[in-house]
Amino acid sequence: MYDKSDARASLATAPGPAPRGRVAAPELLDFDKQEPHETTASGSRTWWGRGQNFVLAYTSGRSGEVFSREGQPDEYVVVLPHDDSSVEVVAGEQQETVTGRAIVVVPPGDSTVTVTADCDVVRLFTTRSTDLAALAGNAASYVEDHPHVAPLAAWPDPVDGFRVRVYPVGHLERSPDRFGRIFRCSTFMVNFLFPHEGPRDTTKLSPHHHDDFEQCSLAVRGEFVHHIRTPWTTNLDDWRADVHHACGSPSVAVIPPPTVHTTQATGQGTNQLIDIFCPPRADFSAKPGWVLNAGEYPAP
Numbered sequence: 005m006y007d008k009s010d011a012r013a014s015l016a017t018a019p020g021p022a023p024r025g026r027v028a029a030p031e032l033l034d035f036d037k038q039e040p041h042e043t044t045a046s047g048s049r050t051w052w053g054r055g056q057n058f059v060l061a062y063t064s065g066r067s068g069e070v071f072s073r074e075g076q077p078d079e080y081v082v083v084l085p086h087d088d089s090s091v092e093v094v095a096g097e098q099q100e101t102v103t104g105r106a107i108v109v110v111p112p113g114d115s116t117v118t119v120t121a122d123c124d125v126v127r128l129f130t131t132r133s134t135d136l137a138a139l140a141g142n143a144a145s146y147v148e149d150h151p152h153v154a155p156l157a158a159w160p161d162p163v164d165g166f167r168v169r170v171y172p173v174g175h176l177e178r179s180p181d182r183f184g185r186i187f188r189c190s191t192f193m194v195n196f197l198f199p200h201e202g203p204r205d206t207t208k209l210s211p212h213h214h215d216d217f218e219q220c221s222l223a224v225r226g227e228f229v230h231h232i233r234t235p236w237t238t239n240l241d242d243w244r245a246d247v248h249h250a251c252g253s254p255s256v257a258v259i260p261p262p263t264v265h266t267t268q269a270t271g272q273g274t275n276q277l278i279d280i281f282c283p284p285r286a287d288f289s290a291k292p293g294w295v296l297n298a299g300e301y302p303a304p
Contacts, residue, residue: 010210011183015287026242027234028150031055031142031258032249035062041141044069048119054131054140055218055258056149057156058192058282061127061136062222062254065119072116077133078158079166079189082108082117083126083196083278085224087174090121098168105174107196109189111166124254126222130156130191130282152261154216159190159284160302171297182294184279188301193284199225199276204269211266219259219279221267223251226275230257233264 033053040049050063063069073080084091084106093100093108095115102108110117119125131137140146162169169189173196176185184195211231221230228251234244249257250270259265269275288294289303 009208011180012210012212014291024237025151026237026239027152027244027263028260029244030230030232030247030249030260030263031145031256032230032247032251033142033256033258034251035254035256036252038141040064041139051141051254052136052139053142053256053258054137054146055220055282056146056153057131057218058220058280059129059131059133059136059140060220060222060256060280061129062256063125063127065123065125067119067121069119070116071118071127072114073110074114076110076112076115078112078130079191080110080130080133081128081189081192081194082110083128083194084108085124085126085276085278088121089123089125090119091123091125092118092120093168094118095168100168100170102170104172105196107171107173107187107194109169109171111168124224126278128192128194128280128282132156150218150260152216153218157283159188159304161190162300163302164300169297169300176296182291183288186288186295187297188284188289188295190301191283193281193288193295195279195288197277197279199274200269201274202269202272204275206268209266209268211264213264214261216261217281217285218261219265219281221257221259222278222280223253223255224276224278225253226269226273227252227271228275228277229268229270230259231266231268232259235262235264
């Protein structure tokens with residue numbers, strides 16, 4: 005259910021069947037209230053979390069910190085959430101310097117990400133990186149696969165081959181014809197939403213559900229309340245109370261299907277969310293002009 009001013013109101017939607025079996029609980033990770041899972045000798049602090057198909061690392065990085073991957077099995081994504089971001093990404097013979105808010109796709113194989121100024125860096129991997137999945141603070145929640153989530157299946161390779169791809173987002177302006185700032189690769193879709201100044205209008209919330217994929221909502225600035233309602237099954241023991249989770253930044257909400265959910269910005273200043281999907285969403289990809297790099301990555 006979307007307000008008529010919301011670009012998502014044009015999506016084809018229909019109520020799904022009642023879920024069978026227990027619906028997973030949301031994963032609510034308040035990094036701003038937790039001690040980091042890792043602290044390096046140089047002082048970089050990293051928090052790890054995961055969903056069914058992905059692993060997320062949020063790092064408050066120190067200049068000179070290097071993150072290396074050897075034999076990476078698939079593409080991963082680096083998100084630079086703030087204007088003061090600065091990193092150098094190397095893969096093979098390609099070297100890219102990236103500053104400001106951006107989304108960076110890193111190819112499979114060997115690569116390094118070097119922090120070149122103190123800044124926050126987000127890294128996104130699929131759970132094919134089993135060494136990283138084990139680091140997640142909520143790894144115990146996924147000892148068994150969550151029901152209702154479709155298995156991970158990579159989308160087609162880029163049409164011109166794997167390489168480092170840099171997508172700055174700071175210059176992109178709002179458009180009534182699309183929703184946010186969406187980029188995809190073979191493993192992820194990232195929507196770098198436009199910031200919301202001040203609290204969200206409570207008469208224009210957007211409760212909706214997804215049939216078979218999780219939504220990861222990463223808060224990088226401001227304050228929010230995640231409203232999540234689990235649909236009833238025929239078994240009373242499967243029912244869950246509504247969730248109204250207030251959180252700051254950085255924080256992560258992994259919202260399971262087919263819960264009804266919406267997120268309300270509540271901070272008085274700038275509130276910034278980044279939505280993450282693994283693998284990419286077919287419905288967003290089907291909307292002409294919504295995925296800004298669609299020409300580089302074919303849909304299945």
